[in-house]
Amino acid sequence: MLSYLTAGESHGKSLIALIEDFPAGLKIDIGGIERDLILRSKAYGRSARQEKEKNRAKILSGLRRGLTIGSPIVIQIDNAFSDIDEIEPSAVPRPGHAEFAGALKYLTKDVRDISERASARETAARVAAGSLAKQLLKEFGIDVLGYVIQIGTVTSRRCTLDSIEAARRARDASPVYALDISAEAQMAGAINSASASGDSVGGVVELISRAVVPGLGSHTQWTRKLDGRIAVALMSVQAVKGVEFGAGFSAATLTGSQYVDEMRIEGGAVTRTSNNAGGIEGGISNGEDIIVRCAAIICECVLSFEIASALCEKFGSDSIEEMRSNWRTYLKAIRRFWKKV
Numbered sequence: 001m002l003s004y005l006t007a008g009e010s011h012g013k014s015l016i017a018l019i020e021d022f023p024a025g026l027k028i029d030i031g032g033i034e035r036d037l038i039l040r041s042k043a044y045g046r047s048a049r050q051e052k053e054k055n056r057a058k059i060l061s062g063l064r065r066g067l068t069i070g071s072p073i074v075i076q077i078d079n080a081f082s083d084i085d086e087i088e089p090s091a092v093p094r095p096g097h098a099e100f101a102g103a104l105k106y107l108t109k110d111v112r113d114i115s116e117r118a119s120a121r122e123t124a125a126r127v128a129a130g131s132l133a134k135q136l137l138k139e140f141g142i143d144v145l146g147y148v149i150q151i152g153t154v155t156s157r158r159c160t161l162d163s164i165e166a167a168r169r170a171r172d173a174s175p176v177y178a179l180d181i182s183a184e185a186q187m188a189g190a191i192n193s194a195s196a197s198g199d200s201v202g203g204v205v206e207l208i209s210r211a212v213v214p215g216l217g218s219h220t221q222w223t224r225k226l227d228g229r230i231a232v233a234l235m236s237v238q239a240v241k242g243v244e245f246g247a248g249f250s251a252a253t254l255t256g257s258q259y260v261d262e263m264r265i266e267g268g269a270v271t272r273t274s275n276n277a278g279g280i281e282g283g284i285s286n287g288e289d290i291i292v293r294c295a296a297i298i299c300e301c302v303l304s305f306e307i308a309s310a311l312c313e314k315f316g317s318d319s320i321e322e323m324r325s326n327w328r329t330y331l332k333a334i335r336r337f338w339k340k341v
Helices: 030-041 048-052 099-106 112-118 120-138 164-173 181-196 226-235 248-253 299-315 320-339
Strands: 003-007 014-020 057-061 073-078 143-151 203-210 263-266 269-272 290-294
Touching: 003 120, 014 120, 030 057, 030 120, 073 120, 099 112, 120 143, 120 299, 143 164, 143 181, 143 299, 203 299, 226 290, 226 299, 290 299, 299 320
Parallel strands: none
Antiparallel strands: 003 014, 014 073, 057 073, 143 203, 203 290, 263 269
């Protein structure tokens, strides 16, 4: 099963992502990984350190002549600030961080031992792993986009564009990674206002994944439900405190008949009148866009990895050739199935 681990501290020598069970035979674009790392570091309001980190990704194993070979892939991202041994100890934990609880867990009086690993700098390794997964998803026409819809009390419009690529270009051109130009100045102002008073402000990111084949995940065990796996992954990102799919918490204001996504068969295919379920029903993708909301632009890569993992689980992950063959066979089976309905 496709999975990954990360290693490294905020001011250690480097960050590491180790990806296992990645299919063999896929040509990897290292530049694509570095572009995602740059997007992570250039989000509006990030610390001055992010401007100085080069975030160059080096693939140490798992590739030969640019192609994956089935063995574990190791991606290394060196830290520009690698003075971990020179940093003075601290016995003062900060509220809202892992330092207090972590110090009690490990019985240490130096909370630096906790903050160095709990730091959001760790997410650079997750972005690298997720960016790799995005290249796998692209082989199957699956695209994932994350964009900001709220900063503090300022809200922005959601994606109404048919093309994810067009939406991505708009997102990348926005200093606050929103799709609503009219809201950018207010969002930046909210960040600036909080920063000027020595504070910070939260936000919400919406994630959309298009062209996800139905049938990923499973209803048979709680550990295999796709929305559950995605929620766990997103909630593990630093500072994320809430995850919702489709209509999410607003569904509490709807009746059951208003909430359910009515199905119709048109031209041998199922269409829906809404997508309140966010593309997942009973823990299984249903062919609609997967829509999730949480915090942090990093989550685009985190979501990509979970969808890629479910894709490998469904179609095999030994080689990209095997996956393509199984994927095509499955799509044909789906088309035959609906012709009989």
